[in-house]
Amino acid sequence: MITLTRRYRFSASHRLQSPHLSDAENARIYGKCNNPFGHGHDYRLEVTAAGEIDEVTGQLLPLAALDRLVEEQILPRFAFRNINLDVPQLSERVPTTENLALVIADLLEEHWRAYLDGTGARLYRVHIQETDRNGFELLIARASRPVVAEEESVKSYA
Amino acid sequence: MTMLVTRKGEFSASHVCRIAGLSDAENRRIFGESAHPNGHGHNYIVEVSVEGDPDPKTGMVIDLQELKDAIEEEVVGPMDHRFLNFEVEPFDRVVPTTENVAREIWRRLDARFQNAAARLAKVRLFETADLYVDVEREGLRA
Numbered sequence: 001m002i003t004l005t006r007r008y009r010f011s012a013s014h015r016l017q018s019p020h021l022s023d024a025e026n027a028r029i030y031g032k033c034n035n036p037f038g039h040g041h042d043y044r045l046e047v048t049a050a051g052e053i054d055e056v057t058g059q060l061l062p063l064a065a066l067d068r069l070v071e072e073q074i075l076p077r078f079a080f081r082n083i084n085l086d087v088p089q090l091s092e093r094v095p096t097t098e099n100l101a102l103v104i105a106d107l108l109e110e111h112w113r114a115y116l117d118g119t120g121a122r123l124y125r126v127h128i129q130e131t132d133r134n135g136f137e138l139l140i141a142r143a144s145r146p147v148v149a150e151e152e153s154v155k156s157y158a
Numbered sequence: 159m160t161m162l163v164t165r166k167g168e169f170s171a172s173h174v175c176r177i178a179g180l181s182d183a184e185n186r187r188i189f190g191e192s193a194h195p196n197g198h199g200h201n202y203i204v205e206v207s208v209e210g211d212p213d214p215k216t217g218m219v220i221d222l223q224e225l226k227d228a229i230e231e232e233v234v235g236p237m238d239h240r241f242l243n244f245e246v247e248p249f250d251r252v253v254p255t256t257e258n259v260a261r262e263i264w265r266r267l268d269a270r271f272q273n274a275a276a277r278l279a280k281v282r283l284f285e286t287a288d289l290y291v292d293v294e295r296e297g298l299r300a
Contacts, residue, residue, distance in 0.1 A: 001296055004257060007288040048292075053261065056177065057188055058253035060291070064190055 003124050004060045005048040008070050010079040013040035014095040017084075038082065043097075044129040045074070047108065051121035061121040069115035074107055097136040101126050105138055162279055163219045164207040167229040169238035171246075172199035173254040189255075197241060203284040204233055204263060209295075210276030220276040232266040259283060260291040 015038035016030035026034050033039070047070060051060045077087060083095040089103045105126045112123060127137045174197040175189040185193040192198070206229055210219040237246055242254040252258050260283040268278045280294040 001292075001294050001298075002257065002261065003292045003294075005290050005292070053257045058175070058255035058258040059188075060257050062188065063289070 001050060002053060002060060003048050003050045004063075004121075005046050005125075005127075006063070006066055006070070008045045008047070008075060009042060010045065010075050011040060011042045012078050012081050012083050013038045014083040015039070016094055016096060018094045019092075038084070041130050043078070043100075045070075045104065046125070046127040046129075047123070048125035048127070049116075049121040050124035051119065054119075061116055061119040065115050065119070069108070069111055073111045073115075074104060077107070097128050097130045097134065101128050101136050101138045104128070105140060109140075160209050160211060161219050162207045162209050163222075163225065163276070164205050164280075165222065165225045165229060167204045167206065167234045168201065169204070169234045170199060170201045171237050171240050171242050172197045173242040173249070173259075174198070175253050175255055177253060189253075197243070200285050202237075202259070204229070205280075205282040205284075206233075206263075206267060206278070207280040207282075208271060208274075208276040209279035209298075213275070220274070224274070228267055228270050232270055233263050256283060256285040256289060256291045259285075260293050264293040 014033075015035065016033040017026050018029075021029065047066065049061055049066065053060055078100075081087065083090050083100065085091070087095070087103070089106075090099060093099050105123065108123050108126065123140050125137065125139050127135065129135045173192075174195060175192040176185045176195065177188070180188075182193075182195075206225065208220050208225060212219050240246055242249045242259070244250070246254075248262065249258075252262075260281055263283060264278070264281045267281065271278045278295070279298055280292060282290055282292050284290040
C-alpha cells in the first residue's frame with residue numbers, strides 16, 4: 001500500500017467545557033484546558049491519502065489540488081479562530097482534538113471529490129498534533145469511500 | 159510477537175519532475191515549481207522498518223548493522239549528493255516524484271531482505287518536513 005501525507009499548520013484557541021458536566025467536574029476532567037478564558041495551540045494537521053501511483057505523472061494525486069482543498073476548505077475555518085465560538089460544528093461539542101479530527105475528516109470527505117475527483121486517491125488518515133507532545137490520529141474506515149458503489153450495486157440487484 | 163524495527167537514513171539529492179514530450183506549461187501545471195528544468199534539491203529522510211520476531215537468543219529482530227548496511231548500500235550511497243534524473247536508475251525514464259523515489263527504495267530494500275529473518279515492512283520517505291510518502295506491506299496495519 002502506498003500513502004502520501006501532507007502537513008499543514010493552523011493556530012487557534014479553544015476551551016474544553018462540556019455542557020453535560022458540572023463546573024467542578026469540568027475543572028477536574030479538563031484541568032488547565034478548562035480555563036474560562038480559553039487558550040491556544042499551533043496545531044499541525046497531517047492529511048494522508050491512499051491510492052495508486054499514476055504511471056505517467058508518478059503521482060498518487062496532484063499535490064497542488066490537495067493543497068487547494070485544505071487551504072480553501074479547511075484552514076480558513078480554523079486559522080486564527082476561536083474554535084468554540086467560530087466553528088459551528090464544534091459549538092455544541094467539546095472542541096477536544098479528537099472532535100476536531102472528526103470534523104476535519106468530515107469536511108475533507110465532503111469536499112474531496114470537488115478537488116480530487118478522477119485521481120483515484122481516497123482520504124486515509126487525519127492526524128493532528130495539538131502540541132509536540134499530544135497527537136491524535138483518525139484512520140478513515142475503508143467502507144467510508146466505496147459506500148456509493150455498494151449502494152449502486154444494491155440498486156442494480158433490486 | 160512480531161515487532162517493527164525502524165532505522166533512519168538521510169541523503170541530499172537534486173531532481174526535476176518533468177514528463178518528456180509535454181510542454182513547459184503542462185509540466186508546470188502538473189508538477190508546479192518542481193518542473194523547473196534545471197532542477198533543485200532536498201534533504202531527504204528515509205525511515206526503514208523491518209518486521210519479525212525477536213530471536214530468542216539475541217533478543218533482536220535484526221542485527222542493526224545489517225539494516226544500517228542495507229540503507230547505506232542501497233539508498234544513501236547511490237543517491238546522496240546525486241542528481242537523481244541523471245545518476246540514479248531508473249530516474250532517467252521514471253519521474254522522481256516522492257512517490258516514485260519511495261517505491262524505488264522499497265524495491266531495492268525488499269529484494270535485499272528476501273532471504274533474511276526479518277522482512278521489509280515499511281518505507282517512509284520525507285521529501286520535506288511537510289511531505290512524506292509511506293510504502294508498506296499489505297495488511298501491515300490490519
